[in-house]
Structures are given as C-alpha cells and as structure tokens.
Amino acid sequence: MVQSLEKVMDAIDVETLLVCASEAEGRSLMLDILKGFGFTDVDVVFAQFEGPGVRIRGRAYIHRPADKYQWLKQTGKAG
Amino acid sequence: MRRILLAPLDPVHDIGLKLIARGLSAAGYATLLLPPDLTTEEIIEQALQYNPAVLLLSRTLGYGVAENLARMVDLADAAGLRDNMKIGVGGMAIRSELAAELGFDAGFGQGTSVEQVVCFIEGTEYNPEVLRSGKTKRNLTDGYDYAWRHAGIAAKIDRITDQIIDWASRRTSPGVERAKLRDAAWDVDLWRARMGVGDFYQHYAPLCGELPANFYADGQLHPKTRRFSQQEVDGLEQYLAETKLRMSVQSLQHKRPGPLVFNQYGTGCPFMDIGHILASEAWGADGVIHFDPSWGARTEGLLDGFLTHQEDGTVITPANLNRIQRALEPSTLWQVRAHRGLNTPETVVLAGKIGADLTKINICYGSLAAGTDPARMTIDGYHAILYAKQYGMPFDVVTNEELSGVPAHKAFAGMLIVAGLARKLGARPILQPLFACSPEVMINGLMEDNYIDFNAAKIIALRAILNAPLWPGAPVGFLTHTEDRVQSAMTTALHACLAATLNVDAVSIASTDEAYSGGPISAPAKIDTLRAVQEGFRFFGRAGIAPTDQAQVFADQLVDGIEKTLTSVLACGDFVAALHAGCLGSREEGANPGRAGKDTVKSKTTI
Numbered sequence: 001m002v003q004s005l006e007k008v009m010d011a012i013d014v015e016t017l018l019v020c021a022s023e024a025e026g027r028s029l030m031l032d033i034l035k036g037f038g039f040t041d042v043d044v045v046f047a048q049f050e051g052p053g054v055r056i057r058g059r060a061y062i063h064r065p066a067d068k069y070q071w072l073k074q075t076g077k078a079g
Numbered sequence: 080m081r082r083i084l085l086a087p088l089d090p091v092h093d094i095g096l097k098l099i100a101r102g103l104s105a106a107g108y109a110t111l112l113l114p115p116d117l118t119t120e121e122i123i124e125q126a127l128q129y130n131p132a133v134l135l136l137s138r139t140l141g142y143g144v145a146e147n148l149a150r151m152v153d154l155a156d157a158a159g160l161r162d163n164m165k166i167g168v169g170g171m172a173i174r175s176e177l178a179a180e181l182g183f184d185a186g187f188g189q190g191t192s193v194e195q196v197v198c199f200i201e202g203t204e205y206n207p208e209v210l211r212s213g214k215t216k217r218n219l220t221d222g223y224d225y226a227w228r229h230a231g232i233a234a235k236i237d238r239i240t241d242q243i244i245d246w247a248s249r250r251t252s253p254g255v256e257r258a259k260l261r262d263a264a265w266d267v268d269l270w271r272a273r274m275g276v277g278d279f280y281q282h283y284a285p286l287c288g289e290l291p292a293n294f295y296a297d298g299q300l301h302p303k304t305r306r307f308s309q310q311e312v313d314g315l316e317q318y319l320a321e322t323k324l325r326m327s328v329q330s331l332q333h334k335r336p337g338p339l340v341f342n343q344y345g346t347g348c349p350f351m352d353i354g355h356i357l358a359s360e361a362w363g364a365d366g367v368i369h370f371d372p373s374w375g376a377r378t379e380g381l382l383d384g385f386l387t388h389q390e391d392g393t394v395i396t397p398a399n400l401n402r403i404q405r406a407l408e409p410s411t412l413w414q415v416r417a418h419r420g421l422n423t424p425e426t427v428v429l430a431g432k433i434g435a436d437l438t439k440i441n442i443c444y445g446s447l448a449a450g451t452d453p454a455r456m457t458i459d460g461y462h463a464i465l466y467a468k469q470y471g472m473p474f475d476v477v478t479n480e481e482l483s484g485v486p487a488h489k490a491f492a493g494m495l496i497v498a499g500l501a502r503k504l505g506a507r508p509i510l511q512p513l514f515a516c517s518p519e520v521m522i523n524g525l526m527e528d529n530y531i532d533f534n535a536a537k538i539i540a541l542r543a544i545l546n547a548p549l550w551p552g553a554p555v556g557f558l559t560h561t562e563d564r565v566q567s568a569m570t571t572a573l574h575a576c577l578a579a580t581l582n583v584d585a586v587s588i589a590s591t592d593e594a595y596s597g598g599p600i601s602a603p604a605k606i607d608t609l610r611a612v613q614e615g616f617r618f619f620g621r622a623g624i625a626p627t628d629q630a631q632v633f634a635d636q637l638v639d640g641i642e643k644t645l646t647s648v649l650a651c652g653d654f655v656a657a658l659h660a661g662c663l664g665s666r667e668e669g670a671n672p673g674r675a676g677k678d679t680v681k682s683k684t685t686i
Contacts, residue, residue: 016601019318
C-alpha cells in the first residue's frame with residue numbers, strides 16, 4: 001500500500017454522500033475517514049449539505065509541491 | 080435607514096460583495112462599499128466615521144488570512160465598535176464555524192443570498208425553505224389536446240386501433256384476470272389499516288405462475304429475496320423521521336419552466352432506494368421511476384410482503400411500493416413502470432391504488448424487445464391503458480426497441496399506434512422518443528457530425544404528427560455514456576439541455592454510473608448528473624441550441640418512414656400479426672417477438 005501511494009502524483013480525493021445532520025458533521029466525518037485510512041495531510045475540498053446528508057469531497061495530499069516526490073527516481077546527487 | 084458598511088479585504092476580488100451591496104440597496108439599506116485592498120486600520124477608521132449597524136467584510140480564505148481576520152475583530156473590539164455594530168465575513172471557503180472561532184458574528188460561504196444577509200442584519204432566523212421555490216406536482220399532459228396534425232398518419236392509426244379494440248374485446252389473459260381481481264377485491268385502505276384483504280389471495284393464487292403460487296401456498300420466496308426484520312423496519316422509520324425533519328428540495332430549472340427531470344431507482348432494496356430517492360429529491364429531481372427486476376416481468380403474478388432483493392431491480396409488492404410512496408416528498412412525481420411483462424395491467428392497478436402519478440406502457444416494445452408474446456402483450460397492454468385511465472395516471476410510451484436496432488421510424492410508428500389507442504380509449508399518453516446514439520444511428524452514421532440533429536429531428540417529427548406531451552429518455556444520451564464520471568455527467572447534461580431548448584415536457588436522466596456494470600448505482604453518481612443538469616440549465620437559460628438544416632431533413636424522413644410503416648401494418652390486416660411479421664421491427668433489425676406468456680391469451684368464452 002505504501003509503495004502504491006508513492007505513485008500518486010499529488011493527492012487522493014474521496015467523494016461520497018455521507019448520511020449526517022449538518023455540513024459540519026459531514027466535514028468532521030470525512031476527515032475521520034481520511035485519517036482512518038492513515039492519511040495525515042487531509043482536507044475537505046467541497047461539501048454541500050442537503051437534508052439526506054452531505055455530498056462531500058475529501059482530499060489527502062501525498063506529495064505537496066517542493067516535496068521529494070517518491071514517484072520520481074532519485075538517481076543523481078544533490079547539487 | 081440602517082447603514083451597512085461593506086469592505087473587501089481581498090486585494091482584488093470584491094464581486095461578491097458588490098452583488099450583496101446592490102441587493103441590500105435594493106432592499107432599502109444605506110450602503111457604503113469601500114474599495115479593495117484597504118488595511119484593517121483604514122477599515123476601522125471608516126467604520127468609526129460611518130457608524131454602520133453592520134460591517135460586512137469579504138475575503139477569500141488562503142495562507143495567513145485567518146490571522147488578518149482575527150486582527151480585524153481585535154481592532155474593532157479595541158475601538159469600541161462591537162457594542163453597536165455586528166461584523167460578518169464572507170467569501171470562498173468561509174464557513175460559519177470558522178467565522179465564529181475568529182470572533183465574527185456570522186460567516187457566509189460561496190453562494191450566499193441577499194436574503195441570508197438581510198436575516199443577519201435584522202437578527203431574524205434564516206429559513207431557506209421559505210425562499211426556495213415551492214415545488215408542486217405538475218401534470219405533464221396538461222394543455223395537450225392530442226389533436227392529430229398529420230391527416231394521413233391519423234387515418235391509418237384510426238384503422239389500426241379500431242382493429243386492436245375489436246380484437247381485444249373478445250380476449251383475455253391470466254394477467255388481465257389478476258388485474259380485474261386486484262381492482263375489484265383488493266382494498267388498499269383496509270390493507271393499509273392492517274384489516275386484511277378478505278379472501279383475495281384465495282382467488283388470486285390460482286391465477287399465478289409457480290413462483291407466486293408457491294409463495295402464497297407455503298411462504299416460499301424467490302431465492303434472491305428476503306424479508307426485512309422488524310429491527311430493520313424500525314431503523315428505517317427512525318432514519319426517515321430524522322431525515323424528513325431536515326428535508327428540502329431544490330429546483331433544477333432556471334428560467335424555463337421545464338423540462339421536469341426524472342431519474343430511476345431500483346437497487347433491489349427498498350431501503351437503499353429510499354435513501355437514493357431522498358438524495359435525488361434533495362438535489363432536484365422532479366420525479367423518480369421504479370425499476371423492477373427483469374424476472375418480475377416474466378413471472379405470472381406479484382409477490383407480497385416487504386422484500387429486499389440482492390440484484391438489480393426492486394420487487395413490486397404492495398408493501399414495497401407503499402413504503403416507497405410514503406417516503407416521497409409531496410412534490411415528487413412517482414412513476415411505476417408496467418410496460419414490458421406478464422403483470423402489466425395488474426401493476427397499473429396496484430400502482431394506481433398505492434398512489435403513483437405515472438406509469439409506463441408500450442405494447443410494441445414489450446413484444447419486440449422485452450420478451451413478452453405479442454398477443455399477450457397486446458391484450459394486457461390494452462387493459463393496462465384502460466386502468467391507467469381509470470386511476471388517472473398518464474403514461475409514457477417508451478421506444479427502447481431502438482436500442483435493439485429497430486429504426487426510429489418503426490419504433491415511432493409503434494409508439495404512435497399505442498398513443499393513438501390510448502387517445503381513443505380516453506387515456507393520457509406521453510410520447511417518449513429516445514435521445515440515443517442507437518444502433519441505427521451508428522450503422523448509418525446519423526450522428527457523425529453531432530448529437531443534436533437526429534435527436535432534434537425526432538421532436539420535430541413527432542410534433543408534426545400529434546399534439547402530445549414529449550418526454551425524451553430513457554435516459555437521455557443513451558449509448559453516449561462512458562464509465563468516466565465527468566464525461567458521463569457532461570453528456571447527460573448536454574442532452575438534457577438540448578431537450579430543454581426544444582421545450583419538451585420532461586427528461587429521464589441517468590447517473591454517472593450509467594455505463595458501469597460492476598455493481599449497483601451509487602448515490603453520489605445520481606447527484607453528479609443532477610448537479611450537471613442544473614448547471615446546464617443555468618448556462619443556457621432561455622437561450623437555444625441551434626440544430627443544422629439536416630435536422631429537418633431527418634424529421635421529414637422520419638415522418639415518411641412512420642407513414643410507410645403504418646401502411647405495412649395495415650397491409651398485414653392484424654396488429655398482432657404485424658408484430659410477428661416484423662412490420663414494427665424485424666428480426667434482422669434486432670427485434671424478436673417475445674415468448675413469455677405465449678398461448679395464454681384466451682377467448683373470453685373459454686376462460
């Protein structure tokens with residue numbers, strides 16, 4: 001799994017409909033889900049609450065800009 | 080006049096605040112909109128001079144912005160402004176929870192309305208329900224007189240439908256007899272009051288095939304179904320009670336009144352269906368369509384009980400339909416399909432008694448592409464139309480045989496025969512042309528340039544023949560979808576917008592799982608297309624999509640083809656024989672007269 005995650009260019013999005021009573025609850029649930037997957041750099045990109053729940057897109061960044069990208073083979077010496 | 084000071088903290092972007100300022104001025108407030116990129120100190124100085132009741136700030140959230148906003152609150156406190164002035168902040172990514180954490184009196188996110196801000200200024204409760212469009216059910220057939228506009232086609236359909244009525248007057252079937260029994264002896268009010276249905280099932284079971292007969296004899300269920308436990312039912316009731324308190328419905332339409340937007344449900348499980356329906360309603364669907372399992376159409380008789388099904392399609396039983404009906408929002412149009420199998424007339428009766436608004440009947444599609452024997456489908460369809468009239472349910476006449484390869488002009492001839500029959504019997508049919516990249520289209524390259532002309536031609540042609548409501552489906556864009564959700568939502572939205580600009584009455588749309596066959600459709604996939612269609616309607620407004628001149632050429636060809644097809648049906652001398660002979664779709668074209676219910680049509684004197 002960790003090796004597979006190295007192939008993610010920058011981020012993984014998770015989008016779903018969560019059954020909940022408010023947008024705030026939905027946001028909290030999504031962050032819990034992402035952290036439960038083991039992600040640490042997480043956020044909610046979009047959330048739209050309507051009566052049945054929240055349509056939500058959560059994001060886990062694997063590589064931020066200026067990180068050392070694990071999908072880029074590090075062959076040369078730092079110069 | 081209360082004074083409102085508006086200040087964009089953003090260095091450039093102040094459009095949202097300008098719109099709010101304009102709205103507040105129109106609402107009678109004195110407003111002062113400051114230029115962008117002032118410092119917090121300069122804004123505080125302006126507030127001290129202007130003495131507003133409310134200070135509204137706008138700022139797109141980004142790096143370091145939270146600190147600036149907190150500083151604004153601190154400075155306002157220090158200047159003594161907070162005693163008589165409320166401060167609100169709005170902008171992209173601003174949430175009320177964050178605004179409260181930073182010390183603001185309110186926070187407004189993207190899409191904030193002027194009414195919402197007025198409620199904040201006045202200290203009144205913001206109730207979006209009052210402001211949302213009050214959706215009400217609409218009868219799709221209102222305003223249509225079903226006048227023929229093409230004399231030649233009208234004359235041929237008149238003769239064909241006379242022959243059908245004469246043929247049907249001397250025949251019946253087990254499906255017709257069950258429908259009669261359900262109509263006469265199954266009292267929905269007594270059933271709902273748990274007072275039983277008398278000896279209904281003693282008479283009903285002998286009219287059923289093996290599966291329902293076993294069910295009524297000793298409770299055997301279909302192997303892919305099970306009953307819900309009481310615990311599950313209690314859970315559903317609680318879920319519904321809680322959700323209904325929060326429930327509201329959006330409108331998808333923008334400046335045009337239509338088309339109404341329907342989507343289909345039928346996961347197999349009525350509980351999941353209810354969840355999907357609530358999501359569809361909340362995100363704007365005007366109507367929902369019950370999709371039953373394919374084996375249900377080949378089974379003589381309906382089951383009973385509150386049953387869940389492990390595969391695609393939700394079993395039609397009184398309890399399943401009743402639970403779903405009770406969960407619907409008052410504005411939602413509910414269609415129960417009856418069109419294709421051995422329970423067609425009884426399904427119409429049951430749906431009518433439970434409270435459906437619409438049903439679906441097409442003798443030709445059911446006979447040629449859905450596996451039901453043409454004679455059986457004709458007698459059952461005839462009675463289904465009569466029951467649809469009796470229960471006040473308009474019905475669409477779907478033309479999905481096009482998906483098997485039947486050319487549009489032949490499918491339309493069949494649709495118009497059924498619509499003409501319904502017209503003659505006093506029912507209210509709705510024409511349902513496919514908006515699809517059908518086999519005929521692919522083989523003949525009819526959409527090589529665009530998806531517009533041939534679909535538009537269908538509407539032009541049908542309007543040249545009959546003044547009847549139009550409901551393209553089912554779903555629009557059939558065979559243009561892929562598993563990619565962005566592509567799928569896009570093609571659905573574009574086809575729905577084409578339908579809107581052609582001023583049709585309704586459309587059926589797919590989810591973005593339309594082309595995915597690995598599992599059930601998901602709720603987010605349904606919301607995807609509803610959002611896409613809503614945005615499409617917003618984009619086009621009252622503007623149009625212009626077909627090329629080729630659309631009229633296609634339309635003329637369709638009308639000509641329909642008339643020739645009707646001539647061939649008449650030459651056959653018998654409608655059922657014409658179905659077998661391929662007049663309305665041949666085996667070479669992909670139509671195959673069905674065998675379910677073969678030899679079950681009886682003379683009225685022998686049953």
